[in-house]
Amino acid sequence: MTTYTIHPIVMGTKVFDKGMMTYQHDYGTPFTIPIFCWYVEGGDKKILIDTGEMHPVQSREREEAIGGKIYTFEDGLALYDLRPEDIDIVIHTHLHNDHCENDYKCTNARFYIHEQELETIRRYHPLDFRYVEDYIYEIEENKQIEIVREDGEILPGIRLMHTPIHTPGGMTVFIDTPKGKAAITGFCVIKENFEPPLQIRAMEMEVIPPGTNINSYEAYDTMIRIKEMADIIIPLHEPEFAAVTTIG
Template identity: 30%
Template sequence: MNARLKVVAMPTGWLTVDRSSQVYGRYFGQSIKVPVWSTAIVGAQKKIVVDTGIHDPGWVSDFVCPCDQAPEEKLERALKQYVGWSADEVDIVINTHLHYDHSGGNTLFKNARFIVQAKEWEYAGQPLPTQATYYQEFLIGREPLAYFRWQFVHGVADIVPGVRVVPTPGHTPGHQSVAVDTEDGVVLIAGDCANCMENIVDLVPVGIVHETLAEMGSLTRIRQIADFVIPGHDPNVVPGSAGIALPASARLPHVPVSG
């Protein structure tokens, strides 16, 4: 474990969605307001941000779903409030995947290196028609813009000591989660492999899923890795915290993270 590394969850807005989009086969017709989390990893060799939230609540409301964002939830302000960083100070941005609510703030980070699974990048260029709205090229910079420096990884990859990316496909083909070794155990920044703890504890896929079998395997993998989890949209995560402890009933024997 690494006593220096801290994980800090930051709220960057809210989406109003049908609750069935969060948990497959449950809660049809129930409206729910869910947070959009960005996460800072503090104390590493580099300043790291995982997922960058939404870019414009008006655009999201017009094209995807109702969206709210308080002034203090704009990512540049949240970074200052929770960890004291400016966007220009961030060295590395890890996108769990390239949906609009996880890459919307990418253009803020003009000095950062961006890390994504190669498979996710490839899929983002030609997604299924039913998922095309979630991928927006003007957000992720598929054109060779000078201030984007992309690093494409293939499978498990160590980013800096104590921080690694782990493939968790299902929600998207190239989805990845981020495992951080901390003094209290492994914090797993899940992205949308798990929208909420219910997905992990009950082993029920998220409602928007590209491949269900892969999603089930990824949820099982989380149970083998994590001590704490930051799900992509769980309102029970406390702002500024390192997420939610994985209940003992959901834990499996720990398996080392490897390719």
């Protein structure tokens, strides 16, 4: 059985209202989230999940807010003696700009993207301004995209699940690690979404959907399924991982 370790690398941040993460809760609370690129180490392929921001804001204030260092794409990969051209596979949780701005640098990679996400980036709804088709122009031109149409294993120990919660083509990535099955969520949440505070659980809510979602009921039900399926939940923007070098 192939197992992997997961290395979170912060390649950007956003400062906004916490309600953007926690549906119907904590509006008006300033919050800083890290934007991650995840290096999945193991097997014979060099694998990334998402590629982060092209020009991240690197400041003492942002780093203090998330509790970890912010890297450029090249410097982040260099932590593991990698260059962009060394990457074999990139799996996209979704195609909002902050998750794919460095795609063009990975000239030798195959990109796994759900078909609905590719449709959406070309014809997105006016409510969702986070799509910028230019960021995948080069990988489309170079025919580097592997279109994902159904759930399944793409490599031994790495399975993709369509989770249209935050976007129509979001994909959660399940990864076998020495410590159990990890799930990197295909939607933008923090730890609190999966582990709500007492006052939320008192309302008989087991999870909190993302603050930006395409169907709150389906988001809630899908998050419950993921919680039951995984041993390790890795919310896509959880600040505690900014200070972590290895998961699993």
